[in-house]
Amino acid sequence: MENFQYGYFDSRDRPPPIQIKHLQKDRISATVSQKLCLFRLFPIIFNDVIYTLPSIIVYKQLREMIDLVLSVPFRKLWLPTLRDLWAAFHQSMLNHFPSKMTPRLHFCSEYDKVINDYGPTIKQWCTRYEAFHSYFKKISLRSNNYKNIPKMLATRYRLKQTFISCRTVQLKTIDQTTVIQKVKNNFFDNLMKQTLIHHFGNISFSKDLQQCKKFYNQNVEYHRGSVYIMGFVNVHETPRFFQVVLILKMNYKWWLFVDLLETTCYNERFCAWEIKSMNNYSILDPHRLRYFYKGLDIYELENSSFVLFNARLTLY
Template identity: 60%
Template sequence: MEKFQYGYFDCRNRPPPILVKHMQNDRISATAAQKLCLFRLFPIIFNDFIHDVPSMIVYKQLREILDLVLSIPFRKQWIPVLRDLCIGFHESMLLYFHTKMVPKIHFVCEYDKIINDYGPSIRQWCFRYEGCHAYFKKIALRSNNFKNVPKMLATRYCLKQAFKLSQLNRMKNLHYAVRITNTQRTSFTTQIKNILLDHFGRINPEKDLIQCNKLFHENVEYYRSSVYVLDLRDPDEQPIFAQIIYILKNNEKWWFIIDTLETIGYDESLCSWEVKSMDRFSLMDPHHMKYYYKGLDIYELKNSSFVSFTARFTLY
């Protein structure tokens, strides 16, 4: 686990090493975001032996439940499926981990009723609360200030927000680029040169184009080599993935050179989508990449590429 190479976006929530004392206490010391990252990448990190573990069915059932619970929009036709998954998960826990049954395991069986009465549960979750709670807890422990703690925490948080807004200036500038460099003519392949020629005409890439590694566009972060969901295929709602190859700017406007990946299929054992590059390059406006705002990382495993995320998409 310590040698596993996390991607750019997952590296922010990289979970700490699991020690022997954690296994003895049945508790992992990590934040909610780190635990979610570990849960999502669990089949990829431990792919060498998960196929020989009979209790892996518990993870797969919980993973399918989480994919449905975190879906927006949520189809009403999924409620019976979610109910069956919750019942199956409860039975599997009784079979394999009957000594680990806690109240949260029983609460899972109520998801279908909650979603049916109040809508998608992701609109009610407390994930951001957990993130803020971890921040305030860290500040309270490190400051050693026990006099009027609420005022101290509120002041620190206000100063932090003011500093961020003054640095990024997000309220005034919708584009914020990081690591801007000049482009080199030799860095583009012939196919990409033809795409630039068809769109911009005859230009000098070294003078008329600049590039960056990271772009914040309308508060969405785009990073080179990361993968984004462009759309869904109409018949089977299979995601269409695209990998950003270059982030270019011409005449005060940013453009993406993307590679539309071929979606091979969903790998049940790894709970991930297998993708493959077919060198289908194209030029795209950032406004057209808003289907799913989160950037995804590609992981290489057994000479194949996989993309993992916790959500189920639908066309309506």
């Protein structure tokens, strides 16, 4: 686990190494986002050992449940599926981990009712509150002062954040870039040059084009080398991916020079989508792209490329 190479986006929530004391206490010391990152990448990190365990069915059932719970929008047709997954997950826990059953597991049985009454649960989760609360817990431990931490969080920190937010624009309405530099002619192969000429016309690559490493548009971060979802391939809602090769500027406007990837299949073993580059280059306008999910990282396993995320996407 310590030698695993996390991608650009996943490295922000890189979980700490699992130590022997964590296994003895049945508790991993990590934040919510770090635990979710570890849960999502679990089949990738431990791909050589996990499928020798009969209890892997517990992970797969829980993974399908989380993918549904974190989906926006959420189809009501998925509610019976979520209910059946809970029943199967509960039985698998009894079969494989009867001593690990806790009252908290019963909350999973309520998700279908909560979603039916109030909509997607991801719009109600308290991850940001947990992040704030974690900060005050650290202060309390260091100062040895444990007087009503949640009240201090609500009356001091949140009011301070509200005061700051009323004077600043939280959602960025302007484009931002980092590491702007010139483009070298020798970077493009013939197919890339044909794509650029077809879109921009006859231009000088070194004089007319500029590139950057990261580009922020409508609060979406586009990073060179990362993968994004641009739509669906068919009615079966297979995601269509593209990889950002370059972020180019031409005539005061930024464009995404991308490689339209082929979605091979969904790999049940790794709980990830297998993708393949066909050198199908295109130029996209980031202002006209529909946002489906944040940037994804590519992981190489068994001479294949995979991307994975926690959600089930839908056309409507």
